[in-house]
Amino acid sequence: MRIGVIGAGIMGRVHAVALSQIQNVQVVAFGARYISDSMRLFAMELGADVLPSSTAVLERQDVDAVVVAVPTDSHHDVVVEAARAGKHILCEKPLARTLEQAEAMLEAVAEAGVKLAVGHVVRYFPEYASAHDMVVKGELGTPGVARTTRGAGYPRVPDNWYADIARSGGVVLDMMIHDFDWLRWTFGPVERLHAQGLTFRSNPDKDGAMAIVRFQSGTLAYAEGSWSYPSGFRTTLEVSGSAGLIRATSAGTTPLTFELAPSTGAAGVAVPTGGLVDDPYLLQMRDVIRWFTGGPSPRSSGEDALEALRLALGAIKSMRSGRPMTFAPSI
Amino acid sequence: MQSSSLRVGIVSFAHVHAPDYAKALREIPGVTLTGIWDDVVERGEQAAAAHATRFYPVLSDLLDAVDTVIVTAENARHKVLVLAAAAARVPVLCEKPLATMVDDALQMVQACADAGVQLGTAFPVRYSAAVQGLRQAVQGGMLGETLMIRATNRGRFPGSWFADPERAGGGAVMDHTVHVADLLRWIWQREFTHVYAETATRHHPIAVDDSALLLITLQGGLFASLDASWSRPVNAFPIWGDVTMEVTGTTGVASVDVFAQNVEFFDNARGRTEWRSWGDNLDRLMLEDWVRAVRNGEPAPISGEDGLRAVELAIGAYQSARSNVPVALSLARLDAAR
Numbered sequence: 001m002r003i004g005v006i007g008a009g010i011m012g013r014v015h016a017v018a019l020s021q022i023q024n025v026q027v028v029a030f031g032a033r034y035i036s037d038s039m040r041l042f043a044m045e046l047g048a049d050v051l052p053s054s055t056a057v058l059e060r061q062d063v064d065a066v067v068v069a070v071p072t073d074s075h076h077d078v079v080v081e082a083a084r085a086g087k088h089i090l091c092e093k094p095l096a097r098t099l100e101q102a103e104a105m106l107e108a109v110a111e112a113g114v115k116l117a118v119g120h121v122v123r124y125f126p127e128y129a130s131a132h133d134m135v136v137k138g139e140l141g142t143p144g145v146a147r148t149t150r151g152a153g154y155p156r157v158p159d160n161w162y163a164d165i166a167r168s169g170g171v172v173l174d175m176m177i178h179d180f181d182w183l184r185w186t187f188g189p190v191e192r193l194h195a196q197g198l199t200f201r202s203n204p205d206k207d208g209a210m211a212i213v214r215f216q217s218g219t220l221a222y223a224e225g226s227w228s229y230p231s232g233f234r235t236t237l238e239v240s241g242s243a244g245l246i247r248a249t250s251a252g253t254t255p256l257t258f259e260l261a262p263s264t265g266a267a268g269v270a271v272p273t274g275g276l277v278d279d280p281y282l283l284q285m286r287d288v289i290r291w292f293t294g295g296p297s298p299r300s301s302g303e304d305a306l307e308a309l310r311l312a313l314g315a316i317k318s319m320r321s322g323r324p325m326t327f328a329p330s331i
Numbered sequence: 332m333q334s335s336s337l338r339v340g341i342v343s344f345a346h347v348h349a350p351d352y353a354k355a356l357r358e359i360p361g362v363t364l365t366g367i368w369d370d371v372v373e374r375g376e377q378a379a380a381a382h383a384t385r386f387y388p389v390l391s392d393l394l395d396a397v398d399t400v401i402v403t404a405e406n407a408r409h410k411v412l413v414l415a416a417a418a419a420r421v422p423v424l425c426e427k428p429l430a431t432m433v434d435d436a437l438q439m440v441q442a443c444a445d446a447g448v449q450l451g452t453a454f455p456v457r458y459s460a461a462v463q464g465l466r467q468a469v470q471g472g473m474l475g476e477t478l479m480i481r482a483t484n485r486g487r488f489p490g491s492w493f494a495d496p497e498r499a500g501g502g503a504v505m506d507h508t509v510h511v512a513d514l515l516r517w518i519w520q521r522e523f524t525h526v527y528a529e530t531a532t533r534h535h536p537i538a539v540d541d542s543a544l545l546l547i548t549l550q551g552g553l554f555a556s557l558d559a560s561w562s563r564p565v566n567a568f569p570i571w572g573d574v575t576m577e578v579t580g581t582t583g584v585a586s587v588d589v590f591a592q593n594v595e596f597f598d599n600a601r602g603r604t605e606w607r608s609w610g611d612n613l614d615r616l617m618l619e620d621w622v623r624a625v626r627n628g629e630p631a632p633i634s635g636e637d638g639l640r641a642v643e644l645a646i647g648a649y650q651s652a653r654s655n656v657p658v659a660l661s662l663a664r665l666d667a668a669r
Binding site: 142143144145147149192194195196197198201202203206208210212214218219220221222224226228229240241242244245322323324326 | 478479481527528529530531533534535541542544545546548552554556558560562563564567568579581583584655656657
């Protein structure tokens with residue numbers, strides 16, 4: 001299978017690395033308006049062409065599927081264009097910047113008869129997958145309170161698009177949406193959600209938010225995202241229940257760490273890495289490629305991504321209005 | 332109160348903290364644990380024997396014999412016992428929560444003010460060196476302007492009357508909101524304006540909430556989350572619970588884990604892990620400060636009003652949990668109960 005990668009930022013590279021580790025899969029082209037020298041070199045190593053636009057990639061007849069790793073507000077246009085070009089698609093999360101965009105994307109994909117996967121990769125992080133399985137199997141009894149936190153440094157990228165809430169959706173759409181997706185996957189539909197956050201009142205590089213979620217099942221959850229951790233990615237996960245408590249934190253479970261002399265290099269987009277032979281991005285990509293080639297569907301669907309987006313946008317709305325958001329029973 | 336030894340009485344051993352207080356009092360130089368009163372005679376007699384002191388079957392006899400009392404009764408009975416101490420003009424340190432209703436707390440504050448005796452609320456966490464270090468950092472500007480706060484005060488389900496809505500006045504929210512509430516007010520020197528809460532009963536077959544998540548807003552729009560759940564497994568968790576705060580400011584993040592100082596004991600015989608604290612005894616630090624204030628006739632280090640404000644937050648949280656919307660908190664006026 002031949003893949004085009006649209007977007008040559010950090011996530012474009014992460015997905016290309018995963019693709020390069022899968023047999024019978026080849027990255028044949030990158031499409032990006034801007035590409036760094038190191039990415040250009042990496043493309044050369046992969047034997048991939050570097051093209052100036054998404055359209056140039058989608059016009060290529062030898063491209064069977066594309067990875068969309070462009071800024072959030074461009075997901076819609078690129079995915080719709082890719083669907084019309086008959087390509088299967090793995091789109092980075094969040095699916096889109098708005099619900100309208102996301103719904104239009106799902107429609108375009110259905111109309112074109114192509115497959116759309118969305119990079120809710122946390123479902124492939126082994127600790128999150130294990131915790132999900134333990135809850136679903138009932139090992140915790142009745143789930144009581146789930147807690148997720150996700151912290152990293154502010155993602156500094158060349159055109160600084162994360163700083164524009166209208167483009168990125170801030171920390172809620174970048175970080176918390178991972179946990180909203182995991183929580184919904186694990187505990188089912190949400191009844192109500194209330195959030196407080198800094199999205200509309202702090203510098204974008206200090207964005208942070210906290211949400212309280214009540215699921216229709218009666219389980220409660222607390223979710224938090226923050227860009228105030230410049231020293232690196234950190235996550236915590238906890239679920240209590242009538243039969244016990246599970247906890248999984250990134251601190252103390254990193255089997256290889258370094259403490260290096262301070263450098264002045266600016267951090268880009270923080271991506272949690274290390275300590276596994278098959279990293280979560282590779283696990284996700286294997287599932288996605290298998291699905292594209294006729295296998296079973298991956299752990300999250302386009303509809304799941306739409307619902308995660310609905311919760312995340314609900315959190316933004318709630319923090320803006322100061323009121324909780326109530327969700328329809330069908331969700 | 333000029334005698335060389337300050338005479339202290341403990342009123343009721345219903346609360347789990349009473350034995351800790353008795354033990355700490357006996358360690359403090361210049362303090363005598365004069366006696367214990369309890370409406371449950373057997374419990375009172377046993378406690379008196381265990382702590383080498385006298386059991387007083389009649390409360391007024393104990394009040395006549397001491398310089399101060401500590402009330403460690405069930406939450407809902409704090410009021411009547413504090414009023415009795417006020418009537419006897421005995422300074423009183425009351426276990427948290429100060430009361431189960433705002434009006435009760437107000438009456439207690441007012442009665443002690445009228446009687447001219449100190450009323451203190453037992454918030455020992457203020458005496459944590461880590462908490463004091465955080466307060467200094469925040470007030471000294473080390474974190475810049477505080478943007479948001481994540482707090483937890485989770486615990487094991489304490490059992491017994493804590494699950495009785497009448498005697499406890501609620502569940503996890505009533506038990507575990509007030510410590511962090513007090514820290515927020517004390518560190519940031521602001522009052523609460525709003526609270527939102529979701530509560531549920533998920534861990535235990537009980538008649539009160541054991542799951543409690545709060546979003547708290549303080550003056551100036553500063554917000555904090557609090558997990559007040561009884562969500563630590565009673566048998567398997569290595570320690571009673573926690574008090575933690577993570578503070579995000581414009582120039583950095585501070586983390587406090589008040590009860591992080593433990594020796595980890597992998598107990599093979601019992602097949603479980605236990606965390607044995609080597610941290611400061613916060614109860615003792617609190618009691619030392621209390622007896623100092625009583626001896627010197629100084630204001631209560633942590634006042635009845637501090638207790639009242641924390642109760643207002645807990646009551647507001649229950650209102651929010653019922654109405655599913657944020658509740659605006661109006662601070663009860665301290666002269667309103669006259």
